[in-house]
Amino acid sequence: MKPALLKEVIKSIFSKPATIQYPKELTPVELDARGRHYPDLSKCIGCSLCMIECPANAIIMKKIPEGYEAPKRNPKKIYPSINYLKCVYCYRCVTVCPTNAYVTTSEYRLGTPEPIFSDDLSLKTLVSGGKSD
Amino acid sequence: MADGDTVEATKALEIPMLLEVPVGPQHPALHEPILLKVYASGEEVVRVEINTGYNHRGIEKLAEKNTFYKDIFIVGRVCGICNTVHANCYVRALEHLLGKEPPARAKYLRVLAMELERLHSHMLIEAVMAEILGFDTLFMHIMKDRELIMKAKEILTGARVLADYQMVGGVRRDLSSEKIERLNKILDLVEPRLKYYMKLFEEDVTIRKRLEGVGSLTPYDITSHGLLGPIARASGVSTDVRLHDMYEVYSEVPYRIVVMDGKDTLARMMLRWEEAIVSLEISRYILKNLPEGNAVPDEKRLPRVFPEGEVYTAVEAPRGELTYYVMSKGGTMPYRVKIRTPSFNNIINSGFSYIGHTIADVPVILVSYDPCISCMERITVVDFRRKERKKLLLKDVVRGRV
Numbered sequence: 069m070k071p072a073l074l075k076e077v078i079k080s081i082f083s084k085p086a087t088i089q090y091p092k093e094l095t096p097v098e099l100d101a102r103g104r105h106y107p108d109l110s111k112c113i114g115c116s117l118c119m120i121e122c123p124a125n126a127i128i129m130k131k132i133p134e135g136y137e138a139p140k141r142n143p144k145k146i147y148p149s150i151n152y153l154k155c156v157y158c159y160r161c162v163t164v165c166p167t168n169a170y171v172t173t174s175e176y177r178l179g180t181p182e183p184i185f186s187d188d189l190s191l192k193t194l195v196s197g198g199k200s201d
Numbered sequence: 202m203a204d205g206d207t208v209e210a211t212k213a214l215e216i217p218m219l220l221e222v223p224v225g226p227q228h229p230a231l232h233e234p235i236l237l238k239v240y241a242s243g244e245e246v247v248r249v250e251i252n253t254g255y256n257h258r259g260i261e262k263l264a265e266k267n268t269f270y271k272d273i274f275i276v277g278r279v280c281g282i283c284n285t286v287h288a289n290c291y292v293r294a295l296e297h298l299l300g301k302e303p304p305a306r307a308k309y310l311r312v313l314a315m316e317l318e319r320l321h322s323h324m325l326i327e328a329v330m331a332e333i334l335g336f337d338t339l340f341m342h343i344m345k346d347r348e349l350i351m352k353a354k355e356i357l358t359g360a361r362v363l364a365d366y367q368m369v370g371g372v373r374r375d376l377s378s379e380k381i382e383r384l385n386k387i388l389d390l391v392e393p394r395l396k397y398y399m400k401l402f403e404e405d406v407t408i409r410k411r412l413e414g415v416g417s418l419t420p421y422d423i424t425s426h427g428l429l430g431p432i433a434r435a436s437g438v439s440t441d442v443r444l445h446d447m448y449e450v451y452s453e454v455p456y457r458i459v460v461m462d463g464k465d466t467l468a469r470m471m472l473r474w475e476e477a478i479v480s481l482e483i484s485r486y487i488l489k490n491l492p493e494g495n496a497v498p499d500e501k502r503l504p505r506v507f508p509e510g511e512v513y514t515a516v517e518a519p520r521g522e523l524t525y526y527v528m529s530k531g532g533t534m535p536y537r538v539k540i541r542t543p544s545f546n547n548i549i550n551s552g553f554s555y556i557g558h559t560i561a562d563v564p565v566i567l568v569s570y571d572p573c574i575s576c577m578e579r580i581t582v583v584d585f586r587r588k589e590r591k592k593l594l595l596k597d598v599v600r601g602r603v
């Protein structure tokens with residue numbers, strides 16, 4: 069009778085720990101993993117399809133605020149705002165958008181005590197996108 | 202006290218016949234919110250009452266209130282561990298309603314996702330079993346290797362756990378040849394580990410002592426109580442939807458049904474290792490023989506309105522037969538979605554199998570059934586509590602399988 073795990077245990081003593089020390093060390097994720105995504109407002113036409121199709125009701129449509137020039141293709145001047153803490157990262161919004169307006173990333177570090185929305189990221193695209201439009 | 206004096210009794214001493222041990226819903230030995238009320242006489246378990254309802258989320262009702270397409274993502278969240286089988290069963294029901302047939306490549310990819318899921322699900326329950334036995338080192342080792350499969354799932358579907366991979370008419374992302382290579386490498390790493398753990402469970406004295414002969418179920422018990430999946434197959438009952446239904450591409454992949462005769466907890470755990478190896482073989486075959494073509498449907502072009510009809514579909518989930526009944530009265534939302542999960546049968550109907558074993562065996566037997574509470578808790582709460590007061594000998598209770 070010999071302990072079957074003994075060899076394994078000895079091997080483990082001398083190998084690198086398998087545990088990842090998050091957040092000091094980042095968990096490696098795939099580049100195309102489903103992470104934080106936001107609509108590029110220079111492409112969005114304000115059709116609200118993503119809001120209608122979102123299974124988690126994480127998207128609401130907001131008016132484009134003063135000081136931003138809404139693109140001509142967006143006559144209703146509305147844009148989707150994603151509540152990241154409600155979102156389940158299914159990417160249904162990404163696949164139903166008729167203009168492929170969503171920018172996808174593999175960003176997964178989204179834990180915060182406050183609610184976070186996609187507004188800032190989206191409106192940034194508008195400043196540059198609006199100018200070139 | 203003189204003779205003839207009567208004294209009125211003020212107190213009665215009640216000596217309990219049985220010791221009642223509540224195991225759960227929060228308990229260090231259980232990983233799932235379920236209550237097992239264990240009645241023991243000494244160390245011997247004489248009766249077990251199973252109470253559920255701690256994790257009820259009303260998903261069937263939610264499915265009626267959302268569109269057919271939203272429900273694909275909602276049913277995937279019935280259970281994290283078997284989300285692709287839930288989604289597959291539901292998506293196939295929708296495809297039957299629409300009379301749509303997904304392309305061959307999509308079918309292969311779906312089976313790949315489901316087999317990877319079976320692989321990690323079986324590894325998880327083996328790890329939990331090791332932990333329940335007090336063998337925490339083994340738990341850590343199995344979980345470390347399971348992480349490889351989670352990575353494979355991430356490569357294939359885009360997320361470690363919730364795949365959201367299936368869509369009416371195909372899958373939601375394709376597999377490039379570079380990814381196929383990486384998946385093959387992961388499978389090469391995992392295969393020797395599976396064989397090693399299997400040998401370990403077979404040979405380790407401690408594991409054998411705790412599992413052998415515990416919670417034996419005869420084929421008669423299986424059929425009379427409607428137990429499903431690996432539990433049935435470990436008692437020699439050959440039942441597997443993959444074999445009976447040959448859904449998706451199970452008629453083409455090298456699938457073989459694993460049936461064992463051990464009947465006890467050890468047989469159930471060994472069967473899961475063997476099945477994990479079969480899943481790995483299927484995954485390898487799929488990666489090698491993936492047909493060409495487009496597997497990803499354009500989700501913008503899918504029909505929004507569904508015709509009237511009723512569909513009943515089944516898949517073999519890691520825990521047994523999972524069935525969906527979808528009823529459509531036309532329109533964009535289903536009229537009824539009924540889900541029957543294997544854990545519901547396996548846990549609620551198996552109270553009899555704890556009787557005669559010791560209290561320490563209760564978690565072991567429960568874990569060998571691979572309980573998935575989130576899976577069963579959409580259905581009516583079943584309460585076995587009976588209010589009867591009968592005087593019986595303990596042994597009669599044992600024999601009567603109360």
Ligand code: SF4
Pocket residue numbers: 121122123124125126127150154155156157158159160161162
């Ligand atoms: S990823 Fe899914 S849950 Fe998140 S906003 Fe898009 S549709 Fe909604």
Ligand code: SF4
Pocket residue numbers: 107111112113114115116117118119147148164165166167168169170
């Ligand atoms: S679906 Fe696309 S175009 Fe329509 S509102 Fe959403 S992001 Fe804009």
